[in-house]
């Protein structure tokens with residue numbers, strides 16, 4: 206029999222970029238990657254929040270650097286990605302995670318502004334980061350793109366159409382990238398979180414969270430950002446080299462529950 210191949214389960218020394226990394230799942234992902242020895246570029250809107258996460262990572266013995274950037278700033282993305290490459294000597298892992306809640310009834314005034322914001326932050330930015338990072342991802346021996354969508358990328362909650370459209374778009378973009386970039390050795394996969402305790406959901410009272418989770422989620426609770434970050438880690442491992450174009454729900458079983 207042929208010996209079983211030993212594939213690497215380490216991202217030590219890899220360079221990873223995480224958007225929306227000052228809070229929630231982005232912050233947890235930045236921490237988990239740094240714990241595993243990756244050099245992490247932390248990107249978020251505000252310098253002080255970015256600096257705080259970089260400090261936390263450094264205090265835990267990891268390596269990170271921060272950039273304050275609004276991901277709707279296309280020129281800023283090109284500049285920052287270039288700076289990250291210069292600082293760390295390349296880029297291996299791109300995690301497009303930044304996002305915000307954009308509930309807005311389709312017939313309500315101001316809808317088009319919300320629509321534009323949702324697509325700019327949660328879909329166009331993903332595409333722009335991929336374009337800016339592509340030359341470095343191609344040079345990497347294990348280029349990885351992870352786009353964060355949502356269970357709202359499979360179904361829909363009433364009054365949430367801008368977000369739902371953006372997240373469905375993220376799944377489509379991921380699939381298109383997977384088939385286009387596979388030949389370059391770059392994989393693209395999508396993480397679809399269910400209800401997770403983060404900045405986006407912190408305004409929902411605990412009592413309401415519990416009612417929702419008990420009714421809809423087989424695990425009967427909201428998830429923690431760390432539980433999503435570890436799935437993201439598993440996707441970017443060198444050993445996950447044949448995983449490409451998939452959408453992975455991390456939702457406590459919510460999507461498969463009928464009754």
Ligand code: NAI
Nearest residue numbers: 225228229230275276302303304355398400401403404405
């Ligand atoms: P969060 O609010 O804790 O973190 C999101 C981060 O993105 C924040 O730090 C925010 O400042 C940043 N951000 C927002 N707009 C930005 C912009 N224009 N430029 C740069 N950074 C920006 O929320 P969470 O939940 O960790 O969100 C991460 C991703 O997960 C988002 O894409 C969200 O849509 C998605 N998601 C969240 C779910 C949940 O239940 N929390 C469920 C499904 C998907």
